[in-house]
Every structure is written in C-alpha cells, then in structure tokens.
Amino acid sequence: MPTIDNPTEKTLAELGLTSSSEIPALFASVREQFDRQLGAKTAKEPEYLAMHYAWLGRKSGVLGAITDNWLKTAPPALKPVVGQSLNELKRHIEAAWNRFVLLSKKPQQNPWPLGKRSISPSPA
Numbered sequence: 001m002p003t004i005d006n007p008t009e010k011t012l013a014e015l016g017l018t019s020s021s022e023i024p025a026l027f028a029s030v031r032e033q034f035d036r037q038l039g040a041k042t043a044k045e046p047e048y049l050a051m052h053y054a055w056l057g058r059k060s061g062v063l064g065a066i067t068d069n070w071l072k073t074a075p076p077a078l079k080p081v082v083g084q085s086l087n088e089l090k091r092h093i094e095a096a097w098n099r100f101v102l103l104s105k106k107p108q109q110n111p112w113p114l115g116k117r118s119i120s121p122s123p124a
Helices: 020-039 045-056 062-071 079-104
Strands: none
Touching: 020 045, 020 062, 020 079, 045 062, 045 079, 062 079
C-alpha cells in the first residue's frame, strides 16, 4: 500500500526549500488541500469535527505541525515570510471553517409558519 507524503511532517530543510520565493507556493498547496477537503465534507457532525481537529487541533493539527516543523525550525532569513504565510493560511482556514459550519447548520424553524403573528389584544 503506498504511503502519502505529508510535507507538514518535514522541516523546510528536509523539503529542500531555502529561498523565501519558494514559501508562498508551499503554503498555497496546503491551502488548496484544505479547500478540497472542506469542499468534500458534508454537514455530518462527526465527519466535520474530525476535519476540524485534523486541521486546527493544537497538538496534532496541520497548523500545529506547520508551526513546529516550518516556522520554529526555519532559518532566520525565512521566518518572516513563513510566519506571514502561516498567519494568512490560519485566517483562511478559520474563515472558511466558520462559513462551512454556519452554512451547515439547519435554519431555525419560523415559529410563525404563515409569516403572520397572531397577537391577542391585551384586556383594557
């Protein structure tokens, strides 16, 4: 069975990245992977919660792995571009996630199904 190579488990040096011009493409590929996975999800709670933990989990999430393996181990010259790219990715993931959750929730039922309220006059 083939294994999937996960770049977030490697350092930038292990990935062979030494130039700041290479960093945006790396983060773009991670962003595309997130967008593809989110686009394939349904509103089933266990399914989307598992994805939430996989991406945003503090200890085992993708963002945590990027922080540990790319940002913390980056050479000083690359830290600013890696940090900025990580912040942009995090904002994108959180915004897309919040939109997904908001759109996945069922709208509340209108207590007035006909759109009219029946208000009794108060006794005088």
